[in-house]
Amino acid sequence: MVKSFEATLDELEKAKSSGNLVGAYENTLEPYVLQFGEEVEKNPSEARIEQWLRIYTLLSSLSIEGPSDITQTLYTSAQDNFERAMAKLSGDAAANAADFIESLEAPALSMDDMARATAAAFPISIAAAGLQPLAAFSATEAVDAGHVKLYRGTLTVFDANKKVTGIYKANTGGFVADFRRKNGPTPPGLFKVSNYRPDRGNTPGMKREGVSFSFDLDERNPTGNRSAFRIHPDGPPPGTHGCIGVFEGADKLHECAVKLNGVLKANGPFWLSVAYGKADV
Known part of the structure; x- marks a missing residue:
């Protein structure tokens, strides 16, 4: 209708x-x-x-x-x-x-700019703050892939003992250059992960190689008037409007969803850290 x-x-x-x-x-x-x-x-x-x-x-x-x-x-x-x-x-x-x-037309931010923003987002280390993220997105390079640079790195999933259970290629950004603006890349900082949805196939940009899913991300310290951050497969074209887009083949995408959902089932909503460059969080 x-x-x-x-x-x-x-x-x-x-x-x-x-x-x-x-x-x-x-x-x-x-x-x-x-x-x-x-x-x-x-x-x-x-x-x-x-x-x-x-x-x-x-x-x-x-x-x-x-x-x-x-x-x-x-x-x-x-x-x-x-x-x-x-x-x-x-x-x-x-x-x-x-x-x-x-x-x-927002000015482009270099990896050095993003590393400095990451350092500002974590004025004290995560450990010193008494927090234990069970997932981390670490962007290590800026890539030309369309309108503006997207940031590419890895999404790492841990168990409660901080043992790595999965590492997946992931992207963010590519539409607006500045993370402080709407449609920009995922801001550096901490996000609460919750609400696994196993099928987002009708949502633009959330389906890759036949696999679709999403997890909600809620920013701990908001950097602007933005919401609906998500983790999801990075459907074409590469990049996202603020989400973390997992850039893998079908098998690894399925595995990533299972690993993240396993953490969610075992621990309830959990923290994910987002960092750029070589900043130590």
């Missing part, structure tokens, strides 16, 4: 007002939003783009690929209509749409 623009917008506004925007989008509204966006891509008139931007700006803080990819496509393929549509927006919608365009 197709929802009208008005019905979709109304449900998103109610979900945001009630503090349930992420859940409402991922559990119910995602297919309707994406379908509407695809229809606007086919007919990118000024009026339709204005409607799309009113929907997108409600979702702009979510680290998800579909809506922001559609917005970029409309900006690049129908820029005149896009700019005229933006001029008709007001309030938060106008501010969020403008922030999206500005974020696409």
